[in-house]
Amino acid sequence: MKAWIKSGALLTLGWLAQGASGQEVQWRAATSKNTSVTRAVAAAPASSDVRPVSIGQPLPLENGQTTGSFRPFAGVVMPTVRAQAGEDKSPMPIPTLEIGGDQKTPKPLPKSGGVFNPPPPQATPSPVFGNLGMTPENGCYNDCCASWCGVGANCCDDRPRFWTSVEYLMWWQRSQLVPPLVTSSPSSTNNPIGVLNSPDTQVLYNDTPDRTRGGGRFGVGWWSSRFCNLGFDSTFFFLGRQIATSTFGPGTGTFLARPYNEVLLNGTPNAEVFVGPGITGMTTITNYSQLWGVEANLRRKLHCGPGWWLDGVAGYRHVNLSEGIDITESLLFTQGKLAGTQFIENESFRTRNEFNGAQIGLAGECRLWRRWFIGGSTKVALGNVYQVIDINGNTTRVLPGGVTEIQQGALLATQTNIGRYTDNRFAVMPEVNLKIGYDVTDHLRVFVGYDFLYLSSVVRPGEQIDLNVNSNFRPFTGNANPAGLRLPAMPFRRSDFWAQGMSFGLQYTY
Numbered sequence: 001m002k003a004w005i006k007s008g009a010l011l012t013l014g015w016l017a018q019g020a021s022g023q024e025v026q027w028r029a030a031t032s033k034n035t036s037v038t039r040a041v042a043a044a045p046a047s048s049d050v051r052p053v054s055i056g057q058p059l060p061l062e063n064g065q066t067t068g069s070f071r072p073f074a075g076v077v078m079p080t081v082r083a084q085a086g087e088d089k090s091p092m093p094i095p096t097l098e099i100g101g102d103q104k105t106p107k108p109l110p111k112s113g114g115v116f117n118p119p120p121p122q123a124t125p126s127p128v129f130g131n132l133g134m135t136p137e138n139g140c141y142n143d144c145c146a147s148w149c150g151v152g153a154n155c156c157d158d159r160p161r162f163w164t165s166v167e168y169l170m171w172w173q174r175s176q177l178v179p180p181l182v183t184s185s186p187s188s189t190n191n192p193i194g195v196l197n198s199p200d201t202q203v204l205y206n207d208t209p210d211r212t213r214g215g216g217r218f219g220v221g222w223w224s225s226r227f228c229n230l231g232f233d234s235t236f237f238f239l240g241r242q243i244a245t246s247t248f249g250p251g252t253g254t255f256l257a258r259p260y261n262e263v264l265l266n267g268t269p270n271a272e273v274f275v276g277p278g279i280t281g282m283t284t285i286t287n288y289s290q291l292w293g294v295e296a297n298l299r300r301k302l303h304c305g306p307g308w309w310l311d312g313v314a315g316y317r318h319v320n321l322s323e324g325i326d327i328t329e330s331l332l333f334t335q336g337k338l339a340g341t342q343f344i345e346n347e348s349f350r351t352r353n354e355f356n357g358a359q360i361g362l363a364g365e366c367r368l369w370r371r372w373f374i375g376g377s378t379k380v381a382l383g384n385v386y387q388v389i390d391i392n393g394n395t396t397r398v399l400p401g402g403v404t405e406i407q408q409g410a411l412l413a414t415q416t417n418i419g420r421y422t423d424n425r426f427a428v429m430p431e432v433n434l435k436i437g438y439d440v441t442d443h444l445r446v447f448v449g450y451d452f453l454y455l456s457s458v459v460r461p462g463e464q465i466d467l468n469v470n471s472n473f474r475p476f477t478g479n480a481n482p483a484g485l486r487l488p489a490m491p492f493r494r495s496d497f498w499a500q501g502m503s504f505g506l507q508y509t510y
Helices: 002-020
Strands: 144-146 153-155 162-173 177-185 202-207 213-223 230-248 255-262 268-275 279-305 308-333 342-368 372-398 404-408 419-439 444-458 495-509
Touching: 162 230, 162 444, 177 279, 202 230, 213 279, 213 495, 268 308, 279 342, 308 372, 308 444, 342 419, 342 444, 372 444, 419 495
Parallel strands: none
Antiparallel strands: 144 153, 162 213, 162 495, 177 202, 177 255, 213 230, 230 279, 255 268, 268 279, 279 308, 308 342, 342 372, 372 404, 372 419, 419 444, 444 495
């Protein structure tokens, strides 16, 4: 009996399989209660043997079922095979790439414990003036060479890319040669009074006072960022205008005079008395001097080592020296035929020297211990000195009635030498500078120094005064056509000049 039942079941299943082979088979996935499956469609190539399989939403069946079923052919109600819903083991949904659909804004990435991704790199803008300093990367530092101040060979110290300094100058300069301008006699027995060949004559004024002069110096410099061995520096200095006035009157001496040599008497010494018998007056002599200069140099690093360096300098230099001597004499006749007549004489002798030239030199520094240093420079300039001499004079006569007359000329400045004179001369100007100082900080230092400046050719006012006088060329002599030697002359004498002194300064480096 059991064998018959098994045989019948096999025949029934074979009949069902044969009937289903001629129809399209659709597979429907059982719907889970807790998950939703993303739809995916797989397409197979079309052929007679391969049938498409679709996985999608359950389709409604004729009997109202919502689960998948086999439908071998129409019109035959087939038993429905239900898939038993097991436990939820659905795979993770596969994202669907939709083209042309609505785009959704992606959610921001979560922060990772306070660690943030660095921003993308950006190009570093170039500075307006480039790299002003010298850095080891561009090869401007760390040159290695033998050391003079240290021991052995090592690399050069870093040099400041920029520096500026300010100094107070306390200098002296060479006195100029001045002929005797004022003399004194003890009594009127000397005839004439105040002549230079008399043993009783005392010279009261024959040189300009050599006093300490204050001034200043300012410097600035930097190293090139393009050419690491080249730098530039510029310096300006000045000595304040020094004015010295000397006055000689009745309280200075018993008898006062201005000496000269009279050409009409074959050069015999003579004198013009302004304080003496029947004459009273005074003489004032004012001299002034002003010195200033400027220079600009290219610097090139020659040698250096740990704690020391040596640079070569080459550039341009200008120095201006202006000086003058003004003489004012006032005298009043109290006796004789000229009683009540007053004469006022004004004379001026002024010079200017303008030096322009090219210079070369060396500048260096050596460090002592950690913060002390010594340094210095030596330079020599070669060039031209433009020399100018201005001589002027006039005499004012005031008659007893108050009538005033003015004529050109005086005692030592007459129509024979009054005027403006110029010349050009080759000159040499060396300069030496030494200093010792202390670095207060890495950027600020204080120092004290000594300077010596020399100029080989200058004209100075006192040296342009000629004591040889032809009285025919003096004013108020009544000579409409004076004759004789045209004296005093303009000698155009030249000499050398130097200035030296101490300096006290501050320097800032960066």
